[in-house]
Amino acid sequence: xxxxxxxxxxxxxxxxxxxxxxxxxxxxxxxxxxxxxxxxxxxxxxxxxxxxxxxxxxxxxxxxxxxxxxxxxxxxxxxxxxxxxxxxxxxxxxxxxxxxxxxxxxxxxxxxxxxxxxxxxxxxxxxxxxxxxxxxxxxxxxxxxxxxxxxxxxxxxxxxxxxxxxxxxxxxxxxxxxxxxxxxxxxxxxxxxxxxxxxxxxxxxxxxxxxxxxxxxxxxxxxxxxxxxxxxxxxxxxxxxxxxxxxxxxxxxxxxxxxxxxxxxxxxxxxxxxxxxxxxxxxxxxxxxxxxxxxxxxxxxxxxxxxxxxxxxxxxxxxxxxxxxxxxxxxxxxxxxxxxxxxxxxxxxxxxxxxxxxxxxxxxxxxxxxxxxxxxxxxxxxxxxxxxxxxxxxxxxxxxxxxxxxxxxxxxxxxxxxxxxxxxxxxxxxxxxxxxxxxxxxxxxxxxxxxxxxxxxxxxxxxxxxxxxxxxxxxxxxxxxxxx
Numbered sequence: 001x002x003x004x005x006x007x008x009x010x011x012x013x014x015x016x017x018x019x020x021x022x023x024x025x026x027x028x029x030x031x032x033x034x035x036x037x038x039x040x041x042x043x044x045x046x047x048x049x050x051x052x053x054x055x056x057x058x059x060x061x062x063x064x065x066x067x068x069x070x071x072x073x074x075x076x077x078x079x080x081x082x083x084x085x086x087x088x089x090x091x092x093x094x095x096x097x098x099x100x101x102x103x104x105x106x107x108x109x110x111x112x113x114x115x116x117x118x119x120x121x122x123x124x125x126x127x128x129x130x131x132x133x134x135x136x137x138x139x140x141x142x143x144x145x146x147x148x149x150x151x152x153x154x155x156x157x158x159x160x161x162x163x164x165x166x167x168x169x170x171x172x173x174x175x176x177x178x179x180x181x182x183x184x185x186x187x188x189x190x191x192x193x194x195x196x197x198x199x200x201x202x203x204x205x206x207x208x209x210x211x212x213x214x215x216x217x218x219x220x221x222x223x224x225x226x227x228x229x230x231x232x233x234x235x236x237x238x239x240x241x242x243x244x245x246x247x248x249x250x251x252x253x254x255x256x257x258x259x260x261x262x263x264x265x266x267x268x269x270x271x272x273x274x275x276x277x278x279x280x281x282x283x284x285x286x287x288x289x290x291x292x293x294x295x296x297x298x299x300x301x302x303x304x305x306x307x308x309x310x311x312x313x314x315x316x317x318x319x320x321x322x323x324x325x326x327x328x329x330x331x332x333x334x335x336x337x338x339x340x341x342x343x344x345x346x347x348x349x350x351x352x353x354x355x356x357x358x359x360x361x362x363x364x365x366x367x368x369x370x371x372x373x374x375x376x377x378x379x380x381x382x383x384x385x386x387x388x389x390x391x392x393x394x395x396x397x398x399x400x401x402x403x404x405x406x407x408x409x410x411x412x413x414x415x416x417x418x419x420x421x422x423x424x425x426x427x428x429x430x431x432x433x434x435x436x437x438x439x440x441x442x443x444x445x446x447x448x449x450x451x452x453x454x455x456x457x458x459x460x461x462x463x464x465x466x467x468x469x470x471x472x473x474x475x476x477x478x479x480x481x482x483x484x
Contacts, residue, residue, distance in 0.1 A: 005169075005484055007032040011472070012234040016119075019077035021203040022066065026059035026077030030121055033079045037123065037170050039482055043151060045143040046164035048084055049092045050124040055079065056119040065119075074241055080115060081165045084125040085132050086225065087206050087216075088112055091122075094144065096130040096139030097215065098344040099337050110203045110249070111175060111225050111242045122145045126161025126174060130346040131215045133325070134158060135417050136401060139345055144398050147189060148476040153395035156186035161326025162228050163190035167476060169484065173229035173238055175281070176455065179219040180321060180421025181390075184432040187228050188390035191434050191471065195235050196461045197243065198453045201256070201426030202226055202338045205248035205390035214333025221328055222424040223254055232433070236260040239455075256455065263456045263461030270306035271384040271461070278392075280311040282418040283406040284300045285393045291444040292468065293390045295435035299387075299461075302468040307387075312379040317372055318414055319483055321421050323365035326357055348401060369425045376426050379402050380451045390432040390445030392416045399459040407463030419447055429455040431462050434471040441477075 001153040007015070007029055018024040020045045033053050042049060065072045082088055087105040089112075094100050108116070116122070129136060137160025138144035147162040148168040155164040159176030163186025166174050176183035180195040186446050187194030201224075208223045210216060227238035239260040245252040275296045278284045299305040299433050334482035342350050380386065393416045396403045402413035423430035428449055448465075450458040466472075 004032040004035055008036050008169040008484070010172065011231045012075065012229065013237055015172060016074065019062065019073060024077070026062035026121060027056070029077050030059040030079060030123070031249045033123055033170055038211070039484065040168045040170060040478070043478060044146045044164045044168055046095060046126055046145055046161040046168070046170065047081065047124040048079065048127040048142040048161065051122055052092055054091065055121050055123045058116070061190070062119050062121070064475050073117060074237065075115065076119035078120050079123045079171040080120045081124055081126040081162055081171050082112060082122055083159050083162050083175050083177055084128045085177050086112060086175055086205060088122065088125065091125060091127065094141055095132070095215065096128045096141055098140055098341065101141060105205060105206070108201045109207050110205050110246050114242050114484055115175070123171060125167055126159070127261045128160060129157045130349050132158035132177065132179060132182060132370070133349045133352065134401060135181060136160065137186070138399055140346060144272050146398065147395050148478050149191065150395065151478065152397055154189065154329045154398050154400070156189035156395070158182040159186045160230060162444065163187055163192060166228055166230060168189070168479060169475065173227050175232045176226060176228045178226060178424065179325070180424050181220040181417055183226050183228055184420050184430065184445065184447065185417070188432045189443060191443030191474065192228050192230060193232050193431065193433055194226070195233055195239070195431040195462070196224040196226050196429065197239060197455050198425065198429045199224060200251045200253035201243045201455060203246035203249035203252035209249060211330070214330040214337055218329045219325065224326065224424070225439055232264050232459065232466045233261060234385045238369055247317055253440065258456045260459060261458040266460040266463070268460050268464045269456070271305045271380070273299055273305050273307045273385045273387055274310040274379070274383040275307050275391070276311040277309070279418060280313065281316055282392055282410055283409045283415065284389060285406055285437040288389050288391070288393060290446055291436040291438065292446050292460060295446050296387055298465060298468050303464050312375045314375050317368050317425070318416070318418060318421065320365040320368045322352065323357070323361050324369060324425070326352060327362045327365065331357070348404065358409045371425050372422060375443070376422070376428070377452065384451070384457055386449040388419045388421060388449070390446045390447040392418055392443040393445055394438050408469065423449055428452055429458045431458050433462050433465055
């Protein structure tokens with residue numbers, strides 16, 4: 001294996017350790033991943049705005065700190081992609097929209113500040129659907145992001161490019177954001193680990209919080225920012241850096257009373273787990289049912305847990321989810337910006353903005369949210385964890401918003417997301433973990449949901465499952481085809 005390939009297959013913990021002890025320089029790591037980016041980008045289109053010059057300057061700064069005997073930070077020299085919905089000072093942040101084609105923020109998002117302070121090296125902005133209002137990865141501005149496991153398929157969204165970049169080894173981890181599943185969706189479809197920590201663990205600003213920027217300011221009550229990685233420990237390492245309160249985010253909560261990385265090594269013996277294969281009502285692809293059901297058994301056979309099939313017992317709340325999104329949206333500001341440019345934009349987003357919403361629709365949706373939260377806490381009182389498939393289907397072809405048929409039933413384009421958005425309504429911690437593959441070689445994710453604020457339990461269960469059924473050694477065939 002070439003030296004470049006060896007570096008690109010390292011996890012973030014290993015890269016940071018080798019940079020700190022001078023086995024590798026941050027510059028060497030950066031050049032290796034930039035060369036890989038050049039080779040894979042024509043195939044996957046993960047990065048809408050690569051930033052090689054920014055990366056080289058950051059790497060040089062890390063190496064200079066080490067040479068001067070200073071602490072380079074927990075993520076010393078680790079390459080990272082930043083989702084293009086997350087603000088980056090002096091770096092183009094388009095958000096997949098022609099309305100922000102030339103937008104360059106004047107400040108970093110809080111997570112970007114923290115990542116830079118920890119020595120991470122930003123190698124580019126990763127592609128998204130327009131303003132993140134979709135679970136897939138095409139937009140009107142940039143080429144559609146493709147799934148490294150099958151280039152004809154979507155990588156999922158809205159953290160589309162983040163998923164494809166990590167799955168192809170361009171960076172060991174990336175920043176995603178998640179308003180209805182957008183960390184977990186691409187992680188599941190690309191064979192990665194992704195975690196949406198409890199609401200408030202990771203503070204947000206200016207994203208979802210800055211009223212000056214219509215579209216940027218959306219999703220305030222739903223959105224989470226977090227890691228996507230090839231290993232559980234790497235996501236925990238990133239959480240260690242980006243969590244903790246900040247006055248710019250009124251939802252942010254006090255720092256955790258546990259260590260995120262240490263939590264991944266804790267025993268879960270004796271935990272009581274609920275497994276819901278379909279919420280009791282959702283059409284789910286038979287291969288997804290098979291793969292996830294086999295994976296869930298590991299918690300009983302290998303990890304000493306008790307697993308019961310059970311569902312919280314609500315009717316499908318998805319039809320009102322987009323009403324919550326609309327209520328979190330600056331409709332006045334976005335309509336003003338959109339005027340006369342509708343044909344340049346994504347049709348589903350234009351439809352949401354043009355619809356005349358009523359007060360009753362918004363309040364009905366809020367009551368639905370309260371119902372889901374109450375059913376969930378009552379249900380979770382009996383269980384330590386709730387496990388579901390992450391998605392109802394494996395990856396499907398590009399340029400669709402979702403499959404039309406699941407399990408021989410006609411469905412709406414959002415029904416494949418039936419498992420993920422629930423935890424955005426409740427704010428609970430939820431992770432997706434690679435569960436296995438379909439017969440055609442597409443990854444399938446399993447979702448692990450914790451009680452309110454029980455991120456530690458989710459990380460412990462994730463780490464235990466990874467130990468029992470490791471996956472990080474498996475790479476898309478595309479890389480072999482490209483000599484990587």
